[in-house]
Amino acid sequence: MSLTMEEQAKQVSVGSVNKVPMVKYTNVMKSFGDLEVLHGIDLEMQAGEKIALIGPSGSGKTTIGRMLMTLEEPTSGTIEVEGEHLWHVEKKGRLVRASEAHLHQMRTKIGMVFQHFNLFPHMKVLGNVTEAPRKVLGLSKEEANDRAIEMLRKVGLADKLDVYPAKLSGGQKQRVAIARALVMRPKVMVFDEVTSALDPELVGEVLAVIKEIAEEGEMAMMLITHEMDFAREVADRVIFGAEGHIVEQGPPEQIFENPQSERLQSFLKRIR
Amino acid sequence: MWDWDYALSILPRLLGALKVTLYATFWGFLLASVFGLLLAVLGRSRVKAIRMAVFGFVEFIRSTPLLVQLFFLFYSIPLLFGFSMTAFMTGVIGLGLHYSTYMSEVYRSGIDGVEKGQWEAARALNFSKARTWTSVVLPQALPPILPIMGNYLIVMFKETPLLAAITVVELLTTAKNINSMDWRPFEPYTIIGLLFLVISLLVSLLVGIMEKHLGKRHTR
Numbered sequence: 001m002s003l004t005m006e007e008q009a010k011q012v013s014v015g016s017v018n019k020v021p022m023v024k025y026t027n028v029m030k031s032f033g034d035l036e037v038l039h040g041i042d043l044e045m046q047a048g049e050k051i052a053l054i055g056p057s058g059s060g061k062t063t064i065g066r067m068l069m070t071l072e073e074p075t076s077g078t079i080e081v082e083g084e085h086l087w088h089v090e091k092k093g094r095l096v097r098a099s100e101a102h103l104h105q106m107r108t109k110i111g112m113v114f115q116h117f118n119l120f121p122h123m124k125v126l127g128n129v130t131e132a133p134r135k136v137l138g139l140s141k142e143e144a145n146d147r148a149i150e151m152l153r154k155v156g157l158a159d160k161l162d163v164y165p166a167k168l169s170g171g172q173k174q175r176v177a178i179a180r181a182l183v184m185r186p187k188v189m190v191f192d193e194v195t196s197a198l199d200p201e202l203v204g205e206v207l208a209v210i211k212e213i214a215e216e217g218e219m220a221m222m223l224i225t226h227e228m229d230f231a232r233e234v235a236d237r238v239i240f241g242a243e244g245h246i247v248e249q250g251p252p253e254q255i256f257e258n259p260q261s262e263r264l265q266s267f268l269k270r271i272r
Numbered sequence: 273m274w275d276w277d278y279a280l281s282i283l284p285r286l287l288g289a290l291k292v293t294l295y296a297t298f299w300g301f302l303l304a305s306v307f308g309l310l311l312a313v314l315g316r317s318r319v320k321a322i323r324m325a326v327f328g329f330v331e332f333i334r335s336t337p338l339l340v341q342l343f344f345l346f347y348s349i350p351l352l353f354g355f356s357m358t359a360f361m362t363g364v365i366g367l368g369l370h371y372s373t374y375m376s377e378v379y380r381s382g383i384d385g386v387e388k389g390q391w392e393a394a395r396a397l398n399f400s401k402a403r404t405w406t407s408v409v410l411p412q413a414l415p416p417i418l419p420i421m422g423n424y425l426i427v428m429f430k431e432t433p434l435l436a437a438i439t440v441v442e443l444l445t446t447a448k449n450i451n452s453m454d455w456r457p458f459e460p461y462t463i464i465g466l467l468f469l470v471i472s473l474l475v476s477l478l479v480g481i482m483e484k485h486l487g488k489r490h491t492r
Contacts, residue, residue: 100401107398108398120393122412135407180397
């Protein structure tokens with residue numbers, strides 16, 4: 001079987017694109033003071049891949065997400081985004097701590113939704129979503145408004161543009177926060193326990209929005225969550241972490257139906 | 273004892289001097305507000321040397337009396353650096369620098385009141401440092417502290433008679449001049465006391481209204 005040059009080139013390029021992961025953690029450790037919360041994490045995410053991080057509280061899964069968003073700096077180890085170091089730059093063959101300018105440039109690819117929403121209380125819903133596109137991306141007011149309204153429509157809140165966050169329910173706040181992060185068009189987005197602060201009856205509307213975004217496909221998603229059914233439904237791969245290690249990972253069916261490690265088995269038993 | 277005709281006759285002069293007092297208060301407060309904010313922001317710098325410098329400046333200014341600082345600015349600066357400012361300008365700078373250290377503390381309390389999550393959201397949205405301050409932190413930090421700033425304005429207003437010591441012809445100096453000419457202390461000092469009282473009360477009334485208004489703002 002012979003391939004034309006063009007086809008060969010295409011195969012090679014597709015192959016090499018697949019080889020560069022969206023995100024790659026290499027032996028990442030993190031300590032807070034004397035407490036080591038992550039003991040050498042290795043983790044890869046492919047472009048567009050949806051992973052769920054599950055595990056007991058204190059397992060360090062939130063820290064994994066926060067390091068990607070540059071909110072926490074790894075104590076050692078490296079994180080790469082699309083093959084480029086996030087926290088470091090290479091100088092004379094050695095890795096040195098990157099400047100704020102480098103972090104700023106890398107952050108254009110990354111977004112995050114927080115457990116406690118962190119909406120800007122002094123801005124209306126539309127302002128919350130347009131502030132970054134206007135002031136960071138430099139879009140005109142009209143462009144930013146168009147983009148923001150499109151995103152707010154996606155999360156079902158296009159009728160709340162002129163409302164202050166204080167007037168919204170928790171579920172609505174979190175949906176605005178999702179729109180606010182999406183409007184920056186990141187390539188990978190961290191969802192850090194986004195339903196943990198919500199009243200039970202409001203969890204569904206937020207998960208539905210995230211599921212819809214996941215189905216669109218192109219953005220990689222790191223779902224740090226306690227919602228096992230949700231993880232199972234949305235994630236391509238589930239990662240179980242405990243006590244600062246990644247204990248087990250695999251497709252959702254395997255993780256939930258056929259857990260290998262004792263640690264995961266007992267975790268699943270406890271939460272069911 | 274109290275002579276109404278005499279009191280009325282010196283009133284225009286005292287009102288003229290009140291203008292000087294009010295200008296000194298206004299410019300001094302403006303300087304204190306701007307410089308105090310700068311101190312508060314620099315006090316949170318990641319560079320330790322900057323933080324230490326701010327800390328040192330604030331401690332130094334607060335641990336020495338305003339009157340001594342005014343004398344130093346007025347008499348020593350010309351000797352040390354070979355240039356002099358008008359007494360009024362010296363007074364404004366003295367008041368401004370002195371109160372900037374207190375204002376920086378007020379700003380600090382406002383800034384500390386902004387939740388950590390707000391800084392994190394700003395970072396996640398890739399705001400620059402400057403943009404984080406102007407778009408996110410200050411709009412939330414300032415409204416709650418406006419009443420406290422208003423109170424400092426009143427305190428500072430009442431401290432302006434210190435400028436008399438460096439020859440600024442403000443209210444107290446004017447009252448003293450009148451007294452030394454006419455030998456009547458009762459009316460001029462009573463009148464300037466009343467002027468201070470009325471204006472302080474007016475400002476504190478405004479601060480009260482502002483406080484009420486702020487309480488009603490979109491609660492979180």
